[in-house]
Amino acid sequence: RGCKDALRRVDQAIKEGYRYVVDADIRAYFDNIDHERLKADVRESIADGRVLALIEAFLKQDVLESMKAWTPESGTPQGAVISPLLANLYLNGLDHAMAKAGYLMIRYADDFVVLCRSREEAEQALELVGHQVDQRGLSLHPEKTHVVDLEEAGAGFDFLGYHFTRTKHWPRKKSLKKLKDAIRQKTRRTNGASLQRIIRDVNRSLRGWMEYFKHSSRWTFPRLDSWVRRRLRSILRKRSGRKGISRGRDHNRWPNVFFERHGLYSLVAAHRAMLQSSTG
Incomplete structure (x- = not known):
């Protein structure tokens, strides 16, 4: 099962009333996987000798190294x-x-x-998780592992790039930062490319990000759309040679429809289209 299926299951469990969440973090997971133990696990699960040989060859190439910096929204790792x-x-x-x-x-x-229905159940689950992880030669990060009560004000947890609360979920801070960093790289005011070229590059980042985060709470998207347009207006202001123009004047000179006509991808429009297709 993939990331999206796991996210759907978490969302459904919360809706069904699972109030307490064991939010656990394994310390340096990919650094501490025992390759010999992993090979033994593979041999127990796979009988085909050719497949076993192929997997062992992958392990010799340290293929797990590619997972260290992987995030679900970044797509398939090496x-x-x-x-x-x-x-x-x-x-x-x-x-x-x-x-x-x-x-x-x-x-x-x-x-x-x-996900649990009582704090007692959650505490017992956390104890069992710690024991099982220890048996695999791993350990839980004490500062990043805790039980979350979703009924408490402001309570939530991160899972596969999203931040979940009792009623909503949206991209976690790191996921937003990753997108904004990518957009910043493409919208530097020193970028000499044409506006059309910059918008094409920005659109690629936005489309890929939206594919993973399209089920976020709807308020996520107008904020990001507005931020992207501000980045583009900053480029246009510099090229116009007009320094010190206020944000309001920028908006009047290059209104939202200006970017729409130039083909800028809109997260709000994409989210609206997704909702319409799912209900239509």
Whole structure:
């Protein structure tokens, strides 16, 4: 199962009344995977000798290294399917132990949460997680592992690039920063490319990001659209040679419709179209 399926399951569980969440973080997961133990896990799961040989060859190339800097919104890591497959396989024992004990755990690679209906259940689940992780030669990060009560004011947790609360979910801060950093690189005021070329480059980043975060709370998108237009107006102001023009005057000179006519991708419009297609 992929990221999007895991996100849907978390969203559904919260709607069903799972109030307490074990938000756990495994310390330096990809640095601490025992390759010999992983090979043993692979041999237990796969009988085809040719496939086993192929996977062992991948491990010799340190294919798991490509997962260290991977984020779900960034797409498939180097090594294609094999990296997340192996990363998932190493914690299969944790999945089985939690399911056997009756807990609802949702996981992708080393990112996982356990959803519970009571604090007592959550504390017990956290204890079992710690024990199972320790058996795999891993450890939980004490400062990043805790039980979240979604009924508390401001309570929430991060999972697979999103931040979840009891009623809403949106891109976590790191996910927003990653997009904005990419846009900043493409909209530097010293960028000598044509506006059309800059907009094409920006659109590629926006479309890829939207594909993953299109199910965010609707207020996410107008804020980002506005921020992107401000970046482009800054370029246009510099090229016009008019210094010190206020943001309001920038908006009057280059209104939103100006960027629409130049083909700028709109997150708001894309989100609206998605909602219409899902209800139509």
